[in-house]
Amino acid sequence: MAHFIQNLLDQYGYYVLGISLMLELLALPLPGEVLMTYAGLMVFQGHLNWILSILTAGLGASFGMTLSYWIGFKLGTPFFEKYGSKIHLGPDKLKKTSLWFKRYGNKLIIIAFFIPGVRHFTGYFSGVTRMPFRTYMVYAYIGAFIWTGTFISLGKILGPKWEQFHHTITKYLLITGILAVVIFIVVYVYKKYRFQLHDVTVGGLNKGVKTFHSLGRVKFLVLVSFGVFLTLFILMAALVQDFLANEFADFDALTSYIVHAIFDDSWVEWMNRFAYLASYQVLLTIAALSLIWIVIKGKDRFLEAGFLLFVIVGGEIWDEGVRRLFHRTGPKNLLDTFPSEQTLITIIFLGFAAYLMVRHVSVTWVRTGAILLVLAVSFLVGISRIYFDIQYPSDVVAGYVFGGVWLSLNILLLEIFRFIRNNKMNFST
Numbered sequence: 170m171a172h173f174i175q176n177l178l179d180q181y182g183y184y185v186l187g188i189s190l191m192l193e194l195l196a197l198p199l200p201g202e203v204l205m206t207y208a209g210l211m212v213f214q215g216h217l218n219w220i221l222s223i224l225t226a227g228l229g230a231s232f233g234m235t236l237s238y239w240i241g242f243k244l245g246t247p248f249f250e251k252y253g254s255k256i257h258l259g260p261d262k263l264k265k266t267s268l269w270f271k272r273y274g275n276k277l278i279i280i281a282f283f284i285p286g287v288r289h290f291t292g293y294f295s296g297v298t299r300m301p302f303r304t305y306m307v308y309a310y311i312g313a314f315i316w317t318g319t320f321i322s323l324g325k326i327l328g329p330k331w332e333q334f335h336h337t338i339t340k341y342l343l344i345t346g347i348l349a350v351v352i353f354i355v356v357y358v359y360k361k362y363r364f365q366l367h368d369v370t371v372g373g374l375n376k377g378v379k380t381f382h383s384l385g386r387v388k389f390l391v392l393v394s395f396g397v398f399l400t401l402f403i404l405m406a407a408l409v410q411d412f413l414a415n416e417f418a419d420f421d422a423l424t425s426y427i428v429h430a431i432f433d434d435s436w437v438e439w440m441n442r443f444a445y446l447a448s449y450q451v452l453l454t455i456a457a458l459s460l461i462w463i464v465i466k467g468k469d470r471f472l473e474a475g476f477l478l479f480v481i482v483g484g485e486i487w488d489e490g491v492r493r494l495f496h497r498t499g500p501k502n503l504l505d506t507f508p509s510e511q512t513l514i515t516i517i518f519l520g521f522a523a524y525l526m527v528r529h530v531s532v533t534w535v536r537t538g539a540i541l542l543v544l545a546v547s548f549l550v551g552i553s554r555i556y557f558d559i560q561y562p563s564d565v566v567a568g569y570v571f572g573g574v575w576l577s578l579n580i581l582l583l584e585i586f587r588f589i590r591n592n593k594m595n596f597s598t
Contacts, residue, residue, distance in 0.1 A: 209324015
């Protein structure tokens, strides 16, 4: 089927691209991702126009999503209850899926495009559950163009290697989509049941401390810090397992190829600047500014200054220890590249500085800006390591995770120490 459609695409180009994606989103078994990455290859070869390909594919997918919505809207629940079992959507499954979709559907439409078997029924359930068409249209059309643009652009970037890396790309995009769904559901559940979670958390933390009836802001920071630490620790364990099993080959080859395809030789000067962001001149300056901020702020000076020193010194020991433990040889025969020293220490230094901003500044845009700055700088540092072939992409990712584990652990400990100290002070008064 895939080869047949590719032959048609060679002959009829944009028409086949748009119609095929429309039909796929009506739940026909067509290889949408293969078709789009192959169209990207034709863009690479100069047979198709990149922008026009994305426009055609996005319009075709949007039209398919529109048709499926109105089919679901017109036929409604009775039709699927009667005939749904023929497509594995019997009454029980339909009821459960409809309830789930009413809760999460509109926000997950964009993500659903990247999950095979889910995107094909998204439009139908949106119609069956009577989601407002304007709301559906915004999310569905945005998702359609993001989905088509992603795969066509990847095909263009990969060029002749699109077939070699196609399955790897699809696998990682699927994993990313599932993780995004899980994160969204967790956030949704937290927002909806935050008061119940608040009571449970406060009750658990106050158990045995009857003199304390309110943890104020600390309860939230402790809870979030613990959640982040636990998540990153589990991810770190998974990375170690994959490292020991030599599972990084496909990921490293694909990511390196994409980075070098996007950033050519003209980026050398910029990449040197990105790499400089992880230098000790920059990071120690950040640490010094953090210390000045702690002193000026005038609250918990010794506790926060002590943790700042412990985070930095302990982070260096943590970095040196884990790199020597795994003893990986990098692309240019450099020793001990797993995890990346640069991304690890960047996360630690900048992350703790951002934590201080989030902890003590009430202005929302300052908090958001601090977090985005850490993410942006860490990403640019990681890209420079891959661009210069100093470290493998898996080294860079491991640096983020290992650094995040150390940072979140220390933030958790700091908040616990802060709570214990304040608890003792209130008790003494």
